[in-house]
Amino acid sequence: MAARPAEASTALITGGTSGIGLATALRFAAMGHRVVLNGRNVERGADAVARVRAATPGAEVYMVAADVSQAAGAAHLVERAASLLGGRIGVLVNAAGGDFVPQLFKDASLETLDAIVRHWLLSTAFCCRAALPHLGPGSAIVNVASDAAKVPTPGEAIIGGAMAGIAMFSRTLAMEAKRDGIRVNVVTPSLVLDTLTHARVTADGFSARLFEKAVAMAHLGLPGPDDVAALVCFLAGPEAAHITGQVVSVNGGISAG
Ligand SMILES: NC(=O)c1ccc[n+]([C@@H]2O[C@H](COP(=O)([O-])OP(=O)(O)OC[C@H]3O[C@@H](n4cnc5c(N)ncnc54)[C@H](OP(=O)(O)O)[C@@H]3O)[C@@H](O)[C@H]2O)c1
Numbered sequence: 001m002a003a004r005p006a007e008a009s010t011a012l013i014t015g016g017t018s019g020i021g022l023a024t025a026l027r028f029a030a031m032g033h034r035v036v037l038n039g040r041n042v043e044r045g046a047d048a049v050a051r052v053r054a055a056t057p058g059a060e061v062y063m064v065a066a067d068v069s070q071a072a073g074a075a076h077l078v079e080r081a082a083s084l085l086g087g088r089i090g091v092l093v094n095a096a097g098g099d100f101v102p103q104l105f106k107d108a109s110l111e112t113l114d115a116i117v118r119h120w121l122l123s124t125a126f127c128c129r130a131a132l133p134h135l136g137p138g139s140a141i142v143n144v145a146s147d148a149a150k151v152p153t154p155g156e157a158i159i160g161g162a163m164a165g166i167a168m169f170s171r172t173l174a175m176e177a178k179r180d181g182i183r184v185n186v187v188t189p190s191l192v193l194d195t196l197t198h199a200r201v202t203a204d205g206f207s208a209r210l211f212e213k214a215v216a217m218a219h220l221g222l223p224g225p226d227d228v229a230a231l232v233c234f235l236a237g238p239e240a241a242h243i244t245g246q247v248v249s250v251n252g253g254i255s256a257g
Contacts (some may be wrong), residue, residue, distance in 0.1 A: 010085040011236070012078070014038045014068050014127055015096030017048035019195035020144055023225035024093055024232045025052055029059040031233070036081040037063045038096070068096050069118045074126035082134045089134040091236040094124045095144040101200055102155030102207040116158050120145070121165040128173060128184075137181030140236045143170050144228070147190040147249050150257045155210050163188070167247045174245035183244040185235040190214060190251035193224045218252035 011028045015021035016037030028035050029052045037052075039045050045063035052061045062084050066077035082089055098119030103112075124143050135141070148156040149163035167186050174184035191211055192198055201207045215222060231250050234240055249257035 009090050010034045010036075010088060011091040011093065012036045012038070012081040012085070012089050012131065013093040013095060014077070014123070015144075016093070017041070017044045017063065019095070019097075019197065020189070020192060020225045020228045020232070021093065021095035022048050022051065023229035024095065025061065026055050027226070027229050027233045028091070029056040029061055033090070034060040034085055035062070036084055037061065038066055038068065038077050038081075039063070040065060040067050068094075068123040068127055069098070069115075071122075071126045071130075074123065075130045078127065078130035078134065087134065088136065088139075089131055090139055092127065092131045092135065092139075092141045093144070093232055093236070094127050094141070095232075096123055097144075097197060099200060100159050101204045102153070102159075102210055104155055104206075105157040108158060113158050117162050117165075120159065120162040121169070124166050125169060128169075132177070132182075135177075135180070135182050139182045140240070141170070141173070141177075141182065141184045142232045142235050143184070143186045144232070145170075145186050145188050145247070147188045147251055147255060147257060149186075149188055149247065150249065151190075151255050153210070155206060171245045171247070178244055183235075183240070185240070185244060186247040187228060187231050187235065188247055188249045188251075188257065189223065189228050190249070190254045191218075191222055192228055193222050195225055214254050217254045220252040222252050223250050 017039035067073040145163040145166040148160040149167045170186045
């Protein structure tokens, strides 16, 4: 089937109330897309909606509160978003993230292992599974993972496994969904300035030392949320109509992925 230009007039962004997800929402709204933001915290969601409207007066933007680490939460989110967006989801961005801080695997509790797989790999799969019936030719999925998917890093064994899971899940889904004209790609940051993740991982002793070494390798400078959002929007948009199944790093040179 010939590739068709990606239609991106509507977007659902999990984790869209903060960081990379919010930066992506700001870009989509500025491009004239109708946008649904998601997070669990309603107040943070209201602030995010206000920020998008302030940046793009007249923007059509909604917030749907749901916990995407649960299959029922993801299903509720997608149904509500599809209804708000007129039945069709042009772009799904999975950018929700939990509150992980790197720690050695031998020190991690069993609950932590379960939560990490649930909050990253499973939440991404749940949202893709729920959204597929609302996607069609020209639709695109962009999953935000992490360079922990590619670079073995002490302290990131289980999250690296979950992120690598997102990457392979997405690449395989891309090979299935291309028949329906749907593209699937992944963006993998390492460390992004001005995000809750950045604040969290640089506050803790072991984790702070780990990322201090990483930052020293970022000769191009650390990206901010908008730098990552630019890549997300490119991969979701018509200029990437022939790109699917790719896992692209944006990390200022910390590694070559
Ligand atoms: N920032 C970085 O340095 C960096 C580096 C590598 C990878 N990443 C990955 O990139 C993604 C975005 O990171 P970020 O730092 O931009 O995010 P962030 O600022 O920490 O924001 C996380 C967003 O996800 C939402 N969220 C968290 N858990 C959720 C759940 N179970 N259900 C629904 N929403 C949920 C949060 O809202 P509520 O709390 O209200 O639910 C918030 O909107 C994450 O997957 C992160 O692991 C980030």
